[in-house]
Amino acid sequence: MPHPIPQPDQAPARRRFLARLTAATAALGAAAGAWPLLASLAPAADTLAQDETVLDLAGLPPGGSLLITWRHRPVMAIHRSPAELEALRKLGPAPFETDTEALPWPIRTSHRGLRADLAVFTAMCTYDSASLPPPERQGERAGRFRCPWCGSHYDLAGRPRGYGPARLALHVPPYLALRENRLLVGRTAPASA
Numbered sequence: 276m277p278h279p280i281p282q283p284d285q286a287p288a289r290r291r292f293l294a295r296l297t298a299a300t301a302a303l304g305a306a307a308g309a310w311p312l313l314a315s316l317a318p319a320a321d322t323l324a325q326d327e328t329v330l331d332l333a334g335l336p337p338g339g340s341l342l343i344t345w346r347h348r349p350v351m352a353i354h355r356s357p358a359e360l361e362a363l364r365k366l367g368p369a370p371f372e373t374d375t376e377a378l379p380w381p382i383r384t385s386h387r388g389l390r391a392d393l394a395v396f397t398a399m400c401t402y403d404s405a406s407l408p409p410p411e412r413q414g415e416r417a418g419r420f421r422c423p424w425c426g427s428h429y430d431l432a433g434r435p436r437g438y439g440p441a442r443l444a445l446h447v448p449p450y451l452a453l454r455e456n457r458l459l460v461g462r463t464a465p466a467s468a
């Protein structure tokens with residue numbers, strides 16, 4: 276029995292169908308090919324795990340400091356003693372502009388922290404990213420961070436104090452209080468809290 280010859284008015288519809296099928300197949304192929312590349316761009320598990328880090332302040336005495344790693348950067352918590360807070364108040368505003376407005380809400384305070392007695396900074400110099408050692412708490416340079424590279428000084432609110440080339444205050448990461456002695460670094464309290 277001979278094959279039915281397709282009717283002339285069926286050819287365009289058939290062509291359209293084949294064209295769409297080809298296009299769909301090509302799109303699927305492209306997506307399948309692109310997927311591994313897209314998947315490789317996603318942050319690695321350890322980076323995601325670093326996205327939020329708990330900072331346990333239990334046992335951090337006034338005048339003490341604590342260093343953790345957040346997003347592969349050193350983050351330092353400083354417990355400011357009443358004497359240090361008084362010294363900070365007496366120091367007055369920093370010689371350069373402070374970044375209070377840029378601070379994550381609700382950390383927008385003159386002492387650049389959620390609590391007056393507690394400061395949390397990314398411990399990296401804002402001039403050339405040198406890692407900063409804990410601030411000196413005794414002696415002539417008490418109440419100062421000192422950059423080991425070019426000697427910039429920061430006060431205990433992380434503001435540059437005119438020594439050295441640094442002009443920007445130390446970065447304050449987003450953080451919130453989980454409870455009295457525990458902070459979550461990586462997130463701030465929702466604006467409605």
Ligand code: FES
Pocket residue numbers: 400401402403404405422423424425426427439440441
């Ligand atoms: S890197 Fe800190 S002052 Fe140069």
